[in-house]
Amino acid sequence: MGRTSDAKNKILTAAHSLIEQRGYSALGVAEICKTANVPKGSFYHFFESKETLALAVLDQHWADERREWECVLNGGAEPLQRLRRLFESMETEQRAGQDGCGSVLGCMFGNLSLEMSNQVDTVRRRLQEIFETQVELVSVVVAEAQQRGEVTVADARAVARTMVALTQGQVLFAKLHNDPARLGTLWPNCRALLGVQDQQVPAHA
Amino acid sequence: MGRTSDAKNKILTAAHSLIEQRGYSALGVAEICKTANVPKGSFYHFFESKETLALAVLDQHWADERREWECVLNGGAEPLQRLRRLFESMETEQRAGQDGCGSVLGCMFGNLSLEMSNQVDTVRRRLQEIFETQVELVSVVVAEAQQRGEVTVADARAVARTMVALTQGQVLFAKLHNDPARLGTLWPNCRALLGVQDQQVPAHA
Structure with a gap:
């Protein structure tokens, strides 16, 4: 055994x-x-096949990553702080990958979405589910920030979708340039998309 | 001959x-x-090799796409109109690809960036050059909009880089979901990133 x-x-x-x-x-x-x-x-x-193995690899990778996302996003800090930690952690993660093997490896889910989502339907569906869960996890925290009047954006799920898409785009460039620092603009850009209210202005002003 | x-x-x-x-x-x-x-x-x-062929394919594809980008971005309309046309054309382009072969094919430059940029150095460099040119073409028009006081963003090149990255991220999701409509949010999101001034407010107010 x-x-x-x-x-x-x-x-x-x-x-x-x-x-x-x-x-x-x-x-x-x-x-x-x-x-x-x-x-x-x-x-x-x-x-059964290489395809079955790929699904098992995806599931294992997402189980690990999801645990990290939930740990950051369900933490005790204020909602925008938790979002900030999540998007700032992307750079740290890619840097760790680069330290390990010399190259920024990118995101396995993004890599396989472009490489094979139009070829293997089981993999396409699994990747769709994973990214939908990412969007859901982010949008819950955006909704909290909305309720506190900290962001002006109207549709929490739509902006979460954009933030997840922007992450994939910036990870692509981090991989292409083998430079994790490309992810340094991710959080400032997410703030712009969220319409984060200036912290100098009190919420009740 | x-x-x-x-x-x-x-x-x-x-x-x-x-x-x-x-x-x-x-x-x-x-x-x-x-x-x-x-x-x-x-x-x-x-x-000489499959690699040489891949470079020739990339060059030809970019020559065609660049012509279209320049045609839109150097046109006579106001700068924000030209940017809008460019980012709205992404959906049209992916829809045409889908009509042709049944699947959203994504962007060849993005696909190859994730698939092979960390494996074949000549391809990596060519893709870097192509995306740098895309950023340059967009940033020139952003700078025009800046000079006219139509956007609040400070760094034209940085925001152009983000807009190109967001495009890649949204194209990835259009491919994953085989749905060109995923690109429908691209221009509204670019407006948020640019800090486009509300058109109801006159520039001299």
């Missing part, structure tokens, strides 16, 4: 790292097994 | 369409030649 689940985890870890660095199409099952150091027979014991 | 350049054009056209639909890594030279209906020997007569 112990050894069996160990092989599955090795495959997942290897596939995660390879997909993050080189995408999906360029990979073969043989290479994944070689990197994972497991026999090829093991692969098909755990995964 | 005529037949030779015809073969080259056939290869370029086939590669353009295949890269747009399925990316770079998934393609082989044999498939490109089969689609182009030219013998494989022809390929290496015109292109």
